Amino acid sequence: MSITTENEQLAYIASQAADARVNVEVETDEGMTLNLGPQHPATHGTLRIIAKLDGEKVVAAEPIMGYMHRGYEKLTEVRTYPQVTTLINRIDWLGSFANEVPFILAAEQLMEVEAPPRAQWIRTILFELSRIANVCLFLGDMAVQVGATTPVFYAFRDREFVLNQIERVTGGRFHPNFDRIGGLKDDLPKGWIEETRGALDRMKSFCDEMEELVLGNEIFQARTRNIGVIPGDVALSYGLSGANLRASGVDWDIRRDANVGLVYDQVDWKVWTHPDGDSFARFWVRLQETREACNIIEQLLGSIPSGPIMAKVPRIIKVPEGEAYVATENPLGEMGYYVVSKGDLTPFRVKIRSASFSNMSITPWILKDVFVPDIISILASLYFILGDIDR
Amino acid sequence: MIELLALNPSWWQETFLIKVPIGLLAVLLPAGTIVYLYLFKAISFMQSRLGPMEAGPYGSLQLLAEVGKWLQKEDIFPSKADKFVFAAAPFVVLMSTFLLVVVLPAGPDALFVDLDAGIYLAMAVSSVSVIGILMAGWSSANKYSLLGGIRAAGQLIAYELPLILAVVGVVIQAGTMNMQGIVLAQAEGEIFGWGGIGNPFILTQFIGFVIFMIAVQAELTQAPFDMPVAESELVTGYLTEYSGIRFLLFFIGEFASAGVFSAIAAVLFFGGWYIPGIDAGSQVFNVIGPLVLATKTMIIAFLIFWFRFTFPRFREDQLQRLAWKFLIPLSLVNIALTGVLKVAL
Numbered sequence: 230m231s232i233t234t235e236n237e238q239l240a241y242i243a244s245q246a247a248d249a250r251v252n253v254e255v256e257t258d259e260g261m262t263l264n265l266g267p268q269h270p271a272t273h274g275t276l277r278i279i280a281k282l283d284g285e286k287v288v289a290a291e292p293i294m295g296y297m298h299r300g301y302e303k304l305t306e307v308r309t310y311p312q313v314t315t316l317i318n319r320i321d322w323l324g325s326f327a328n329e330v331p332f333i334l335a336a337e338q339l340m341e342v343e344a345p346p347r348a349q350w351i352r353t354i355l356f357e358l359s360r361i362a363n364v365c366l367f368l369g370d371m372a373v374q375v376g377a378t379t380p381v382f383y384a385f386r387d388r389e390f391v392l393n394q395i396e397r398v399t400g401g402r403f404h405p406n407f408d409r410i411g412g413l414k415d416d417l418p419k420g421w422i423e424e425t426r427g428a429l430d431r432m433k434s435f436c437d438e439m440e441e442l443v444l445g446n447e448i449f450q451a452r453t454r455n456i457g458v459i460p461g462d463v464a465l466s467y468g469l470s471g472a473n474l475r476a477s478g479v480d481w482d483i484r485r486d487a488n489v490g491l492v493y494d495q496v497d498w499k500v501w502t503h504p505d506g507d508s509f510a511r512f513w514v515r516l517q518e519t520r521e522a523c524n525i526i527e528q529l530l531g532s533i534p535s536g537p538i539m540a541k542v543p544r545i546i547k548v549p550e551g552e553a554y555v556a557t558e559n560p561l562g563e564m565g566y567y568v569v570s571k572g573d574l575t576p577f578r579v580k581i582r583s584a585s586f587s588n589m590s591i592t593p594w595i596l597k598d599v600f601v602p603d604i605i606s607i608l609a610s611l612y613f614i615l616g617d618i619d620r
Numbered sequence: 621m622i623e624l625l626a627l628n629p630s631w632w633q634e635t636f637l638i639k640v641p642i643g644l645l646a647v648l649l650p651a652g653t654i655v656y657l658y659l660f661k662a663i664s665f666m667q668s669r670l671g672p673m674e675a676g677p678y679g680s681l682q683l684l685a686e687v688g689k690w691l692q693k694e695d696i697f698p699s700k701a702d703k704f705v706f707a708a709a710p711f712v713v714l715m716s717t718f719l720l721v722v723v724l725p726a727g728p729d730a731l732f733v734d735l736d737a738g739i740y741l742a743m744a745v746s747s748v749s750v751i752g753i754l755m756a757g758w759s760s761a762n763k764y765s766l767l768g769g770i771r772a773a774g775q776l777i778a779y780e781l782p783l784i785l786a787v788v789g790v791v792i793q794a795g796t797m798n799m800q801g802i803v804l805a806q807a808e809g810e811i812f813g814w815g816g817i818g819n820p821f822i823l824t825q826f827i828g829f830v831i832f833m834i835a836v837q838a839e840l841t842q843a844p845f846d847m848p849v850a851e852s853e854l855v856t857g858y859l860t861e862y863s864g865i866r867f868l869l870f871f872i873g874e875f876a877s878a879g880v881f882s883a884i885a886a887v888l889f890f891g892g893w894y895i896p897g898i899d900a901g902s903q904v905f906n907v908i909g910p911l912v913l914a915t916k917t918m919i920i921a922f923l924i925f926w927f928r929f930t931f932p933r934f935r936e937d938q939l940q941r942l943a944w945k946f947l948i949p950l951s952l953v954n955i956a957l958t959g960v961l962k963v964a965l
Contacts, residue, residue: 261763263763263767264763269855270851270852270855271852271853285767285771285936372932373852374852375852375932375933376843376844376846376850376852376931376932376933377843377930377931377932377933378663378667378843378929379663379666379667379929379930382667382668382669383667383668386668442930443932446931446932448844448931448932448933448934449932451934451935451938452932452933452934452935452938600935600936600937601767601853601854602847602850602853602933602935602936603935604853605852605853
């Protein structure tokens with residue numbers, strides 16, 4: 230078709246747009262383009278993946294992010310420091326409390342205050358509880374993505390016990406907004422420690438159940454072993470963090486190696502790694518970390534010091550001029566806040582390093598020469614939260 | 621009805637007044653029971669929830685509500701769909717299910733057609749549903765549907781073979797392809813000289829039964845073989861573009877064929893309408909036979925849905941490997957063993 234006038238050009242574009250709406254297109258030499266998302270059951274959010282297929286084989290895949298961008302980095306610039314925690318709660322919505330901690334720690338670093346020991350203890354306990362609440366859902370969700378419908382209901386059922394404990398302290402199931410510069414909003418309620426032990430027992434039996442029901446299943450192993458293998462050096466060069474990195478055999482955990490402000494050095498615990506780097510290893514490492522988190526909390530519950538929960542901070546918080554970067558080992562991986570202050574009530578600039586965003590960057594590399602079902606299982610094992618990708 | 625029978629009804633009365641309603645009942649009643657008992661309730665109890673509780677006592681009328689909902693929905697055709705093929709596909713799938721019921725015996729005289737090659741017909745028409753699914757996948761003009769349809773075709777063809785080979789063992793042992801004959805062979809047979817409970821072929825054809833059930837699971841595209849509809853990958857595969865009554869037809873087809881295949885398994889391996897202790901020629905079986913068969917069917921259908929709720933799904937290549945490298949050789953060995961024992965004993 231030769232295009233001469235503007236009208237013809239518009240007509241041509243319109244016809245092309247109509248063609249683009251047709252889903253079956255026979256592209257003989259290049260194969261078929263499959264558009265997974267933005268609305269797709271497996272992306273649990275609005276992630277879009279464009280995959281070029283040759284039959285069922287994926288030739289190339291590209292993730293397209295940003296459908297859920299909410300501009301949190303910019304919004305923090307017009308919020309006072311205590312208000313910012315409300316926003317950043319919603320970044321990784323499954324482990325909300327863990328999002329607040331690094332920002333508060335960065336602000337504390339700038340203000341040169343330190344939370345009293347009791348606040349640090351409770352912070353660490355809540356931090357690990359939100360890790361359990363988050364990873365618990367991964368353990369069920371991964372099974373759903375490879376086709377088993379039942380485990381996710383167990384995950385939702387048992388996560389409730391952990392969420393109840395978080396709610397009893399903070400008043401919020403999903404968005405606690407509980408961390409304050411210099412300490413915490415409130416102390417623990419009465420009888421909370423004993424109840425938390427009960428919830429942890431529940432969680433441990435859930436982990437055992439998942440190990441038998443999902444991890445030990447031959448079909449699950451056939452679907453995940455040697456699928457989506459990430460060698461350690463590749464994982465490092467793509468900036469992976471958290472369980473994805475440890476599943477590739479890299480022994481790096483911020484809680485142990487670069488701990489700031491939390492009391493992991495007071496506990497006897499272990500960093501789990503797996504040498505394989507495949508989807509199975511990522512599931513295995515997260516399962517072990519959930520158990521380890523129960524172990525950490527149990528130890529911390531027995532040794533909470535008494536004392537105040539707030540340090541002395543001024544009523545109106547003005548953060549002195551300076552810059553600070555604090556990262557913590559969040560449920561999804563390394564989460565860091567780079568806070569620049571000009572001495573105002575609000576931050577001058579906040580850069581959020583969220584784990585899922587970096588973890589997603591490996592998808593074009595890893596989604597090559599795999600089958601269509603593997604796209605789903607690999608993405609599920611990389612474990613992203615859409616809010617954490619797009620912020 | 622009884623007067624009609626006494627008056628020796630003409631063929632059209634016999635066909636349209638008796639056989640068609642009973643045939644519809646024989647397909648839809650097990651399907652509805654399976655949906656309520658297993659899809660609504662059993663799965664809910666396994667997943668630590670209650671399932672439907674509001675419509676009727678313990679949610680027993682939920683299915684009617686669902687059917688009403690689907691009937692009201694708009695029958696949407698995608699703009700680029702092949703309209704005729706798209707509209708016809710669910711009927712093709714449902715037709716194969718109805719044809720399967722034709723040869724099922726539910727009592728010494730309670731059956732539609734007494735074909736000499738009954739099980740042969742059943743195996744033949746069961747593969748017709750592939751065509752319907754392929755039609756649905758291709759005509760939807762949707763990539764997910766296309767992938768689902770192609771997957772279904774590959775899978776169903778691969779699992780036709782172990783299904784038929786597993787049946788061959790039964791046929792050798794019974795010495796007949798007539799479904800009624802297979803039931804009688806189990807009722808009157810004996811296991812190595814002991815005829816206390818007859819010879820339900822599950823005991824002597826256990827390998828055949830296991831292969832048959834795995835193949836049925838794949839034929840029905842239930843998890844762990846549900847890649848054609850794999851909801852986490854392909855949205856719902858070949859069903860993606862269907863809505864309203866056409867989706868309902870596919871839905872009925874899925875669960876009706878689960879019921880019918882369970883009934884075939886009950887006939888082939890559990891003695892069909894026969895229960896030990898009553899003479900197989902007795903007229904009593906014309907009354908209790910359908911109930912016995914329905915009970916056995918439901919027990920086997922529970923197995924199908926139990927697996928469906930428990931297992932993750934295979935990948936397409938793993939599924940083909942399982943069929944060609946494991947099930948087919950195993951069923952050939954089973955046939956050889958059966959043949960040798962049949963001749964030797």
